[in-house]
Amino acid sequence: MDEFIARGFAATRLDDVAKRAGVAKGTIYLHFKDKESMFEELIRTAIVPLISRLWGTPPQPGASVRDMVEGFAKTFIEEVATTRRGDLVRLIVAEGPRFPAVADFYYREVVSRGLAGMRALIELGIARGEIQHKSLARFPQIMVAPALIAVIWQSLFSRHAPLDALEMFRVHLDLIFGERRTT
Amino acid sequence: MDEFIARGFAATRLDDVAKRAGVAKGTIYLHFKDKESMFEELIRTAIVPLISRLWGTPPQPGASVRDMVEGFAKTFIEEVATTRRGDLVRLIVAEGPRFPAVADFYYREVVSRGLAGMRALIELGIARGEIQHKSLARFPQIMVAPALIAVIWQSLFSRHAPLDALEMFRVHLDLIFGERRTT
DNA sequence: TGACAATGACTGACTGGTCAGTCATAAAGT
DNA sequence: ACTTTATGACTGACCAGTCAGTCATTGTCA
Numbered sequence: 001m002d003e004f005i006a007r008g009f010a011a012t013r014l015d016d017v018a019k020r021a022g023v024a025k026g027t028i029y030l031h032f033k034d035k036e037s038m039f040e041e042l043i044r045t046a047i048v049p050l051i052s053r054l055w056g057t058p059p060q061p062g063a064s065v066r067d068m069v070e071g072f073a074k075t076f077i078e079e080v081a082t083t084r085r086g087d088l089v090r091l092i093v094a095e096g097p098r099f100p101a102v103a104d105f106y107y108r109e110v111v112s113r114g115l116a117g118m119r120a121l122i123e124l125g126i127a128r129g130e131i132q133h134k135s136l137a138r139f140p141q142i143m144v145a146p147a148l149i150a151v152i153w154q155s156l157f158s159r160h161a162p163l164d165a166l167e168m169f170r171v172h173l174d175l176i177f178g179e180r181r182t183t
Numbered sequence: 184m185d186e187f188i189a190r191g192f193a194a195t196r197l198d199d200v201a202k203r204a205g206v207a208k209g210t211i212y213l214h215f216k217d218k219e220s221m222f223e224e225l226i227r228t229a230i231v232p233l234i235s236r237l238w239g240t241p242p243q244p245g246a247s248v249r250d251m252v253e254g255f256a257k258t259f260i261e262e263v264a265t266t267r268r269g270d271l272v273r274l275i276v277a278e279g280p281r282f283p284a285v286a287d288f289y290y291r292e293v294v295s296r297g298l299a300g301m302r303a304l305i306e307l308g309i310a311r312g313e314i315q316h317k318s319l320a321r322f323p324q325i326m327v328a329p330a331l332i333a334v335i336w337q338s339l340f341s342r343h344a345p346l347d348a349l350e351m352f353r354v355h356l357d358l359i360f361g362e363r364r365t366t
Numbered sequence: 367t368g369a370c371a372a373t374g375a376c377t378g379a380c381t382g383g384t385c386a387g388t389c390a391t392a393a394a395g396t
Numbered sequence: 397a398c399t400t401t402a403t404g405a406c407t408g409a410c411c412a413g414t415c416a417g418t419c420a421t422t423g424t425c426a
Contacts, residue, residue: 008281010193014386024403026388035386087280094277096339097270098191103339111340133358139351141336142358145328148335153324156279156286157294168322175316175325175358197412207377209414218412372423381414386407393402 001046005087009039009095039095043102046088047109053079054114065125066177069118073147073169081150081165089151115140130177146172184229188270192222192278222278226285229271230292236262237297248308249360252301256330256352264333264348272334298323313360329355 003012003020014035018025032038057075059068080086096103118140125131136142150165157163174180186195186203197218201208215221240258242251263269279286301323308314319325333348340346357363 008191008193008277010191011281013384025386026403027401029387030401090276090280093273093335093339094191097273098194104343107340107343112344133354133362135354135357139329139354141332141346141351142329142355145332145355146322146325148332149324149328152276152331156276157290160287160290161295163324168324171316171318171322172325172328174318179316196410208412209378210376212413213375367426369426370424373421375418375420377416377418379415379417381412383412384410386409388405388407389403390405391403393400395400396398 001042001088002084004039004042005084005091008091009035009098036099040099040101040105043088043092044105047106050080050085050088051110051113053085055117065121065128065130066173069121069143070170070173073173074166076147077150077165077169081147081154086151086154089148090155114144118143125177132178133176136176143176184225184271185267187222187225188267188274191274192218192281219282223282223284223288226271226275227288230289233263233268233271234293234296236268238300248304248311248313249356252304252326253353253356256356257349259330260333260348260352264330264337269334269337272331273338297327301326308360315361316359319359326359 003017006012014025014028017038018028021028028038032041054072054076057071059071063071080089092102092106096106119137122131122137122140122143126134126137146165146169150163150168153163154165170180186200189195197208197211200221201211204211211221215224237255237259240254242254246254263272275285275289279289302320305314305320305323305326309317309320329348329352333346333351336346337348353363
């Protein structure tokens with residue numbers, strides 16, 4: 001996976017993958033049909049821990065919706081955006097159009113579930129009166145947009161201008177939930 | 184450029200590029216040093232019309248900041264996100280880490296200028312009282328985040344679930360500027 | 367004006383290197 | 397002994413980059 005993340009699908013050499021895995025090239029073909037299906041299966045299996053990282057954080061019982069979203073964002077930024085897992089997301093964005101199977105899987109397992117969960121949270125927030133903007137529930141993408149920005153910024157521009165992703169997300173939450181209580 | 188967008192740098196064959204351009208492969212080498220510098224130069228020149236599309240829209244004299252941002256977003260979504268130019272942005276995200284020169288250029292010419300302009304608009308909005316959240320000026324990325332989401336959604340997921348990017352952006356603006364006046 | 371020469375943009379067959387995928391052989395396991 | 401698992405040298409396709417040759421255009425001279 002690290003090889004694919006570093007070089008992309010086409011430029012990755014199976015000799016390097018084998019060396020990195022500590023096996024001979026032939027061994028790869030005992031486990032995978034060809035390079036393409038190896039790539040797809042690797043992504044599929046790599047996404048699983050990414051999902052469990054995200055849903056792994058237990059929501060505090062008495063927490064406000066804002067606290068839940070903020071905790072979620074904190075986990076995402078610390079565990080995904082600023083780590084190699086973030087590059088996995090970038091890899092999917094990069095290769096997705098050429099690997100519809102990958103894009104489909106990612107949509108079904110991550111995007112649609114994540115957005116559904118976020119929508120539920122938003123509706124809870126609306127019901128509790130924490131969120132004023134009812135139409136936000138129609139576009140849960142807005143809630144997570146800065147998180148994706150953080151992933152991309154991290155791998156492309158952080159050397160030019162570091163970005164405090166968590167603080168950015170908090171400002172974003174201020175827009176949605178109203179000004180932050182003093183911290 | 185279309186070949187690179189469709190296949191990525193590594194998988195693009197110069198024979199195909201030549202054929203598409205209506206010249207022989209050798210001709211390419213009369214204009215470019217090698218495949219890599221061709222890629223970089225092509226991106227550089229392709230970015231120019233992208234920039235001019237975005238700054239090309241004249242701001243109406245009496246327009247509110249919200250109208251200006253919304254007009255900007257409309258242009259972006261119509262002229263970039265839903266066209267081949269959007270895939271150019273995706274290509275830069277995809278290949279950026281392996282072509283620092285491309286990422287640098289994109290940061291200097293598009294990202295840093297765009298964010299600076301957006302920050303100026305935000306500060307104008309704050310001064311005029313249209314925007315309540317002063318800290319938004321620290322993260323102009325938030326303002327454009329849904330636009331980037333739209334680009335990525337378009338090329339990866341629109342077949343699964345079409346996204347009304349402009350409406351999403353309007354909802355996002357509602358968060359920033361307050362509820363929309365009736366339309 | 368017409369014949370000839372010079373130019374250089376363009377061509378595409380060719381080369382050398384790279385790499386996905388194979389398979390005869392070897393090692394490990396039972 | 398024999399089955400399963402692993403190896404890595406090998407093959408053939410592929411492709412970036414080269415370069416000797418072509419030819420339309422422009423310039424020169426009688």
